[in-house]
Amino acid sequence: MRLALVFCVTALPVVAQTDFGALTDAERLAFGTELRALLRAEPELVAAAVTPPNYAAEAYQEKAQADLDLIASLTRQVLAGTQIALFTGEDCTDCANALEEIKAISNTYDVTFKHHVMSDPASAALAEQLGMTDVPFYVMPDRILRGHMPDIVLRRYLTQ
Template sequence: MKSLALAGLVLLAAPVAADTDIFSLTGAERRAFQAEVRALLLDEPEIVRKALAPPPYQGGVYAEAAAADLDTLDTLKSQVLSGAKIALFVGEGCEDCARAIEELQVISETTGQEFILHDISDPAVAKVAETLEMDDLPFYVMSDRILRGWMPAMVLTRYLSED
């Protein structure tokens, strides 16, 4: 209910916001806005309560899934990485795949680190991608992580420099 009320307030304010710079309100606009926010917070005090006392971090909820993913990566490590630190999965119809390949080639030439290129048109590679539950291309695989989608060279270089 609270989020519905907040969403309603945002939707009602949208036409006004389109014509009003929220940071350049007149005195009358600022008072009207403050009155609306005050009324909402008085009607829905749970909004403030949640903001001041957020629920505890639920990272443990995903611990089992993360451990299972790492086990899967460990099982496939020799097949996917073949001794390299990073593997790139590409395929047809992938807009970012050529850019991902080029950036890894530059990183490889610059750092001397090799990478493995896998094309999912190969049925065995497609099976590995399925096992990893990855269907978006490109994606990168390292011994301890999977990176979904194209990554900038700066990000890849940082990950590759970790030991």
């Protein structure tokens, strides 16, 4: 394959003078064969044309990375060596359900969790740093889940 590339490079002055619209059938077939071989060997040559950039995904990717960096910087305080943290508040029906479900998951699947109650100033400060105001919410090393998650969803995240 490299030999073909060398021939292409050495033939560059000739190619610059070639009228590709006037190739004979044999020349067109040979050129097509070489071009296909080159593209198979070096697919990155056309990757940008075949898969254009996804600008929306790139924009969210930066925000997602910033969120992951934030979680990483607060992991010690938020997770405290556990797999998941649950933030709850008082007088919150969803919070009571979330706490009971995570306790059941913890007992069944040997999953450790950290419970943060928003009436504790330290927990409230962590929630503020995370940009979370509504309880319940869950924090894992790679994500934040807003609102009460059904136990089947939590089990899937925690037992993968």
